[in-house]
Amino acid sequence: MPRIRLSIFLSVFVAMVGLMIIAPVMPPLIRELGLSEIHSGLIISLGSIAMAAMAPVWGNWSDIKGRKHVILIGFVGMFASYVLFTATMYAGLMQFISGGLLVVLLIVARALIGLFIPAVPSAAQAYMADVTDEKSRSSGMALIGAANGLGLVLGPAIAGAFALIGLIWPLYVGTLLPLVALVVVLLLIPAQKPVIQAKFPRVNPFQKGVRLYLFAGLATMFSIVTLQVIAGFYFQDQLSLTTQETARMVSFGLMFSGVAMIITQGLQMKKPKWQPKPLIMVGSLLLMMSIALFLFVVSLTGFYLAFFLFGVGAGLMMPGFMTGASLAVAREQQGGVAGLVGSVQGISAMLAPILSTILYRLDKHLPFALVGAFVMLLFLTMLSVPNKSAANASATGNQDLME
Template sequence: MNKIKGSLFFSVFVAMLGMMLIAPIMPPLIRELGLRESHSGLMISLGSIAMAVMAPIWGRISDKMGRKPVILMGFAGMSLSCLLFAAALFGGLNGWMKGGVLLTLLILTRSLIGAFIPAVLSASQAYMGDMTNESERGGAMAILSAANGMGLVFGPAIAGAFTVIGLLWPLYFGIVIAGAAFFVALLLIPAAKPGVREKAAKVSPLQPGLRFYLLFGLITMIGIMTIQVIGGFYVQDQLALSPEGTAQVVSFGLMCSGVAMLVVQLVQVKWLKWPPQKMLAIGSIFLVIGMLVFLISDRMVLTMLAFFIFGIGAGWMMPGFMAGASLAVGREQQGAAAGLVGVVQGVAASITPITMASLYQVDKYLPFALVAVLALAAAVGILWLARKPHVPALTAKDEAAEQ
């Protein structure tokens, strides 16, 4: 079982890494190609929309075909679409195409990458749900959450290292690492029979229990995206740094958040083994504290402390909502639930950049204040939810026994 969990960890890490490798290279590439800054935002938004649309589809496919085939399709699609994206950029940089033709190709190939990434994320989460019981689910989802966090943190760092060679080299690395992950999954992840019945009940995002965890997931991902989108501007304005100094401070701050997330998730897996509701309650409180420290941070030490506290909060909330969503449905609906978690991530990535950037233009404190309010609402909501008795989702076997 440890081999399978390690393989799923690596799969999720590579999927998130592939997504984050693109973000740091797009602004300079857009300018090199003679396109507008708004075109970069359009590509990011459409890629996120593709993730949100395809996540539940891949989840349902994994319920019918099995988890391993969907993970393999995801990595094959990631590698191929990343190759096509790099080819379009290469053609544009060399003057082989430009204008509307180039922009259309970039949008299509970037959207393809976004469409295949949730295949890996949804199927991996569903597989982890298949192989764990209720008491183990929180720790198991913490493993995948740690992989998510590592991809979010190390993706931009690896991309920055490869840009020393050339702007397209992060993409070349993405092609190779997705191909390598394909073979790791092929060799190390056992095939498992699909768990869905012919007429399995559909999973609705509005059904009781599940909807709360999806809402908490949306709040968590909005918080994470806010730090990534607005953090650099805020740090530069608050600390009066140069562009180079800002990049260094933000990189170190994100690393602090990543370390905090990993430590929290290691502690959760090894020792605490808290249920989802407790992880969400504690995590949302730390998220509120982190945002408040950001609001008062006018020195380097406070800024780094804010990043670290934020990482602690996110480190508990991510596995909390993932495990909660998994436990809210039956065993044969794990793929569908994991797909809805992917929708939440895609929606957050679509709406957060433009919303928080607009709020920042009104007042630089507004994005952090909004995240603090949302996290506080999540804390109150999970305490209210904790008052209700937990009823485990029925499996197909349980339903048959009742009939």
Template sequence: MNKIKGSLFFSVFVAMLGMMLIAPIMPPLIRELGLRESHSGLMISLGSIAMAVMAPIWGRISDSKGRKLVILMGFAGMSMSCLLFTAVLFGGLNGWVQGGVLLALLILTRGLIGAFIPAVLSASQAYMGDMTEESERGGAMAILSAANGMGLVFGPAIAGAFTLIGLLWPLYFGIAIAAVALVIALITLPPAKPVAREKSAAKVSPLQPGLRTYLIFGLITMIAIVTIQVIGGFYLQDQLALSPEGTAQAMSIGLMCSGVAMLVVQLVQVKWLNWPPRRMLAAGSVILVAGMVVFLLSAQMALYILAFVLFGIGAVWLMPGFMAGASLAVGQEQQGAAAGLVGAVQGVSAIIAPITTASLYQIDKHLPFVLVAVLALAAAVSAGWMARKPYMAAPATKKETADR
């Protein structure tokens, strides 16, 4: 069982890493190709749309065709689409493809990457739900949450290291590690039989009672994470009057501290606490509010490091909280569909958060953090109210528990 959990951890980490390797290199590549900055935003947005659309579809396919098959398809598609994306960039840098044709090919291949990543994320979460009992679901999802968070944090750092060799080298690494992950999943994951017919897998709705609550928590969590990634660097530079190089260093240090905090808290959650989803959501929301308050009131780097640590702790309890809650809100035959909706939430947040928070930042640099604080406070109040609700008997076909 530990070998399977380790393989799923690595799968989710590689999938998130593959998504984050692209973001840091797009601005300089866009300028090298003679395209406009808006084209970079267009590619990222369309990639996120592809992720949001395909995540529920992959989840339902994993219910009807099997988890392992979908994970393997995801990694194969990631590796091939990243190879095509890199080939188009290479052709553009060498003048073989230009203008509208170049832009169209970049959008198409970037969209393919976004379409295959949620195959791994959705099937891995559903696989983890299949192999764990309800009482241990929170700890199991904490493992995937740690992998998710590590990919988000370390992806840009790894990309930055490879750019010292060349701008396309992060993509070469992405192609290779997706292929390696495919081989590891092929060897280590035992084949799992489909758990549902396609019709029953398609019955999950994001609006159904129970599930929708956790999807809202997921949206708030991912908006907070994307906001820090998009706005954090600008905020540090403006608040501390840093140079571009100093800003990059400060942001890297802050994100690394968040990553370390995530790993420590996940270890404590898995090994000792094993909190249920409601408790993780309540604790994570409160700590996230505290992190945003420190961001808003600080003017020193040491305090910003504290804010990044609080942000990491809050996010790392919120992520497994809404993932486990969504898993417990549906029956065994619908784990893939629920996991797909969780993946769709990640894609939707990557679409709306950059536009919203960047617009707010132009009005006042504090507003994005105020927005996240307000959303997190609302989540904390909601989680506290949920925790006071009496236990309810769960329908046998839904496997719902009082901790949903």
């Protein structure tokens, strides 16, 4: 069991680092290539669309083909995609290719990364559901949340460190990491039979018991991505900072959030007493408190405190919605529901940058106000759900499938 948990943790961590390591170096690389911000937006957005579309496919396939099989395919695909992306970047920087061909190749390579990355967390989350019972499920999902949080913190940090050597060096690291994880998975995860032995209904994202936690996942991930996208603009405008001061402050702030998230989920792993509903509700309250600080306290100390509270809130909500979704379906559908959770993350990564930047142009406070309203709606929705219904989501979800 410990080696399986370690493998799952490492797999999700590498997938998150692979996703995050590109973000800090994309803007300067795009400008070095002589391309515009619009090209950068296209490359990133189409990668997010691929993630949202493919996550459910990989999840369902892990039910049919086996978790380890899908994780291995994901890492092989990530490696090949990163080779193409890095080679294209290198060719562009060396001026071997340029113009429309360069843009097309970058879009294709980034879309392939988005296609293969969700195979890993989707199958890993389903595997965690396989090796935990209902009482320890939230502890297992907290481990996955901690892997996400650690990747969120270390991905940009690794990129920043290797970017000191050269802008393209973080991409070299992103290419090698899947190979390391591939070896670990091959050695540590035992061969596993597919969980589907006969035809079983696919998970419907709108079925009772599932939709509630997918909505919670959407609110959580939308909030996280929005903060990542507009934090730099907001704090520079609010505190009249230089670009270097802004970069330093936002890096520290996101680090505080990531550390708070990891600590919170570490405590949840040790004492997995809370069920999905209280995890989400307490996390929502903390997230709303952090939004209030962002909106009404214009000081560096206040903003750092807001980042920390945001991390604690998100650290409670992530295992909450993953556990709730997992308990809402049968064992034969764990891959399917894990894929839907991955799809929600992709949808958030696609919608949040567009909405938050449009709203920011209208008023710099509007993106935070939207996040606050979204999270408050989630809190009120969870409050209206009877405790018995939330606690027995698995039974209701499976009952719906039989009707």
